[in-house]
Amino acid sequence: MSEPVMESPLIGRPHSIQGQPADGQSAAQSGVSLGERPFLGHFSLRGKADDEALMAACSRVFGIALPKTPNTWVEGEGVVIGWMGPTEWLVLVAAETRHEWLISLREALADQHAGVVDLSGGQTLITLAGEHARDVLAKGSTLDLHPREAQAGFCTRSTLAKSAIFLRVVEAGERFEIVVRRSFADYLWQWLVDASEEYGCEILPADATLALSASADNDFDEAVNAS
Amino acid sequence: MFQIDCPWCGPRDQQEFSYAGEGGIQRPQDPSATTDAEWADYLFMRRNPRGMHHEQWRHVHGCGQFFQVTRHTVTYRIESIRRMGESAAAGGESS
Ligand SMILES: [Zn+2]
Numbered sequence: 001m002s003e004p005v006m007e008s009p010l011i012g013r014p015h016s017i018q019g020q021p022a023d024g025q026s027a028a029q030s031g032v033s034l035g036e037r038p039f040l041g042h043f044s045l046r047g048k049a050d051d052e053a054l055m056a057a058c059s060r061v062f063g064i065a066l067p068k069t070p071n072t073w074v075e076g077e078g079v080v081i082g083w084m085g086p087t088e089w090l091v092l093v094a095a096e097t098r099h100e101w102l103i104s105l106r107e108a109l110a111d112q113h114a115g116v117v118d119l120s121g122g123q124t125l126i127t128l129a130g131e132h133a134r135d136v137l138a139k140g141s142t143l144d145l146h147p148r149e150a151q152a153g154f155c156t157r158s159t160l161a162k163s164a165i166f167l168r169v170v171e172a173g174e175r176f177e178i179v180v181r182r183s184f185a186d187y188l189w190q191w192l193v194d195a196s197e198e199y200g201c202e203i204l205p206a207d208a209t210l211a212l213s214a215s216a217d218n219d220f221d222e223a224v225n226a227s
Numbered sequence: 228m229f230q231i232d233c234p235w236c237g238p239r240d241q242q243e244f245s246y247a248g249e250g251g252i253q254r255p256q257d258p259s260a261t262t263d264a265e266w267a268d269y270l271f272m273r274r275n276p277r278g279m280h281h282e283q284w285r286h287v288h289g290c291g292q293f294f295q296v297t298r299h300t301v302t303y304r305i306e307s308i309r310r311m312g313e314s315a316a317a318g319g320e321s322s
Binding site: 070071084085086088142143156157158159164 | 228235236237239240242243288289290291292
């Protein structure tokens with residue numbers, strides 16, 4: 001028997017894997033760039049925010065406290081944690097660290113009244129950036145994503161083009177991440193490509209790393225420092 | 228557009244929410260001591276007022292929480308919104 005291989009739900013969209021700009025457009029011309037961060041670790045963490053022992057255990061394992069403010073995400077070393085509800089958080093980690101994180105989480109929370117569920121195979125993450133990214137989202141969302149309302153650090157569950165999503169604002173008004181269930185991913189991807197077309201849409205190569213402000217491959221640091 | 232002010236997330240479009248039935252219905256303390264009529268009333272009978280209605284809603288495409296809403300069924304105007312366990316009279320304080 002051959003080894004099982006992970007497959008992105010967007011595997012049927014070859015341009016998303018090969019990273020060729022749609023219609024031969026270059027990045028300079030495009031108002032929107034779309035990409036996938038496949039194979040990330042997605043964990044649902046359930047527990048009570050007023051359970052001090054649990055919060056302390058989480059802080060130890062993540063190196064950062066769980067966000068208790070509704071609709072906010074925080075970032076630790078190699079991990080992004082988003083508030084999903086008063087008893088639920090979404091934990092995102094890079095693909096290659098997924099297994100280790102799962103083991104250390106389960107060990108750290110073994111004696112706690114908490115649940116950790118690995119959702120990694122069931123959802124994927126789509127990135128949307130550019131000066132018209134917000135216009136694309138406005139076509140299928142009722143959220144006010146203007147920087148004055150949704151700053152970097154905002155996250156929420158919502159709907160986009162009738163799909164249930166988790167949205168994270170990485171850079172206010174400019175860079176967004178959308179977590180979507182696997183079975184909706186292909187539909188939502190096609191919807192996003194279609195909705196982006198009028199602004200010029202660049203398709204980025206798939207990138208199985210986590211978007212962290214500390215990582216060298218993005219300009220998030222500058223954006224944070226400037227604000 | 229009809230918005231509902233989630234007690235956790237703030238104002239969101241109505242499409243993120245689902246109606247979760249009439250609010251404030253209490254399970255009989257001692258089910259074995261209730262009559263069939265009382266039990267049927269608890270299970271099935273619901274008010275259908277023309278006017279103020281005490282309801283439960285859930286932010287199903289958001290924080291997932293259930294909460295209480297007092298809404299006018301004719302004008303749709305929402306009189307008050309409270310988390311579960313908060314009483315209307317207390318105006319948001321825990322009961
Ligand atoms: Zn909510």
